[in-house]
Amino acid sequence: MSLNKFPKFAACLTVIGIGLSGCAEIELASHATKSITRSDTPKTIGRYKVGSPYQVKNIWYYPAVDYSYSETGIASWYGPGFDGKKTANGEIYDQYALTAAHRTLPMPSLVRVTNLGNGRSIKLRINDRGPFSNNRIIDVSRRSAQLLGFELQGTAKVKVEILEEESRQLAAQAQGKDYTPQVASSENTTLAAPTETVTAEPLDAPVASAPTASQPAPPVQTASVEPTANFTDGVVSQTPVAPSSIYVQAGSFLQVHNADRLRARLSPLGTAQIANAAVGERTFYRVRLGPLTNVQEADELLKILHDNGYNDARVVVD
Numbered sequence: 562m563s564l565n566k567f568p569k570f571a572a573c574l575t576v577i578g579i580g581l582s583g584c585a586e587i588e589l590a591s592h593a594t595k596s597i598t599r600s601d602t603p604k605t606i607g608r609y610k611v612g613s614p615y616q617v618k619n620i621w622y623y624p625a626v627d628y629s630y631s632e633t634g635i636a637s638w639y640g641p642g643f644d645g646k647k648t649a650n651g652e653i654y655d656q657y658a659l660t661a662a663h664r665t666l667p668m669p670s671l672v673r674v675t676n677l678g679n680g681r682s683i684k685l686r687i688n689d690r691g692p693f694s695n696n697r698i699i700d701v702s703r704r705s706a707q708l709l710g711f712e713l714q715g716t717a718k719v720k721v722e723i724l725e726e727e728s729r730q731l732a733a734q735a736q737g738k739d740y741t742p743q744v745a746s747s748e749n750t751t752l753a754a755p756t757e758t759v760t761a762e763p764l765d766a767p768v769a770s771a772p773t774a775s776q777p778a779p780p781v782q783t784a785s786v787e788p789t790a791n792f793t794d795g796v797v798s799q800t801p802v803a804p805s806s807i808y809v810q811a812g813s814f815l816q817v818h819n820a821d822r823l824r825a826r827l828s829p830l831g832t833a834q835i836a837n838a839a840v841g842e843r844t845f846y847r848v849r850l851g852p853l854t855n856v857q858e859a860d861e862l863l864k865i866l867h868d869n870g871y872n873d874a875r876v877v878v879d
Contacts (some may be wrong), residue, residue: 607652607688609735611667617693619872624665628725632698633805633878635856636674636719638712639692640703648689650735655702659793662689662700663721669735671727671792674699676709677718677878680802683708684724686731686793695860696875708797716856718805718878727792806852809862811874813838813847820846830862836879849877 612624640656648654650668661672666687675682685705692700699721703712711717726742733740811827814820820835827833827850836847853859859876866874 607648607650607669607735609668609732610650612649612690620693622664624667626667627665628723628728630666630672630723631720633677633718633720634698635696635716635807635859635876635878636676636699636701636709636711636721637692637694637697637716638701638703638706650688652688654689657704658702659683659685659705659708659795660688660702661685661705662691663687663698664690664693666723667728667732669728669731671724671731672699673722673724674701674705674709675720675722675800675802676711677720677802677805679710680800681709682798682800683796684727684793695863708795718807718856724792731792805878807856807859808849808851808853808877808879809859809866809874810877811848811850811866811871813845815843815845817846820848823848830865 611626614621614623616622639662643654644656646654648660648668649662652660654660661674663670663672666672668688668690670687671684672687673682673684683705685701689700692698697716699719701709706712706717709717709719729743730740812820812823814823817835824833824835827848831850832852833848833850836849838845838847850862851859853862856876863874863876
């Protein structure tokens with residue numbers, strides 16, 4: 562799909578205006594470009610930070626402690642140009658460490674990121690804010706992208722899940738507090754561990770601070786260990802993944818007739834459909850375009866929508 566395929570549609574939208582995009586029922590957000598301030602301070606242990614709501618390019622983000630967090634979407638990676646600069650919680654960014662940036666999760670937190678294209682999965686520590694471009698849901702370090710197998714492609718379809726016990730311990734460590742592990746059921750314990758054959762890749766990055774696969778992760782017990790506890794052990798697990806597709810979601814409504822009006826308006830762009838989603842006791846009607854061939858096609862379509870006033874449009878993976 563190319564931007565020049567839809568000049569008439571874009572012109573039409575400009576003339577008639579976008580009445581539905583401002584609807585209070587729309588529950589989505591778009592994003593701007595990521596930036597990090599340069600710092601020449603030496604590497605330090607970052608502080609614990611959740612943070613207040615913040616705004617980037619007119620979009621509000623709401624950081625929160627959410628130990629049930631799980632999301633699928635598009636991941637990107639960052640490295641050159643950011644290496645050695647300060648992260649959002651005061652650490653010094655190392656592109657060869659197993660870290661990542663997230664828009665709202667507490668820092669530090671531990672997440673498991675699974676590449677939905679190849680099934681490769683690894684644990685990463687959140688220590689930065691972002692990404693704010695093209696609705697990416699996580700920005701991983703260069704070494705993380707290498708291990709997940711998408712450094713050359715630049716982006717990947719991923720699933721991101723927070724690891725509760727490890728995240729609680731990291732939070733306690735960063736605040737200098739003692740930590741008592743939660744009593745977890747055998748089911749939760751199983752979910753927190755690899756369930757498939759596990760292979761290890763040596764972290765042969767030239768940076769001394771990078772973790773190595775030969776150093777096993779310590780058991781989650783107390784906060785008396787050093788704040789640099791090696792939860793990110795570099796172990797890559799290979800798990801089966803179901804086929805997934807990329808869509809651009811233009812809006813979400815409580816009233817089906819509003820969704821149908823938007824679907825009809827967007828139909829010149831391609832296949833527009835309405836997907837039902839239950840959120841609590843309510844049903845949302847989500848208008849999506851797709852499935853799309855690749856991330857580039859999704860980005861181009863997203864730009865068309867944003868340029869024509871659909872500021873709440875976003876890329877989703879389903």
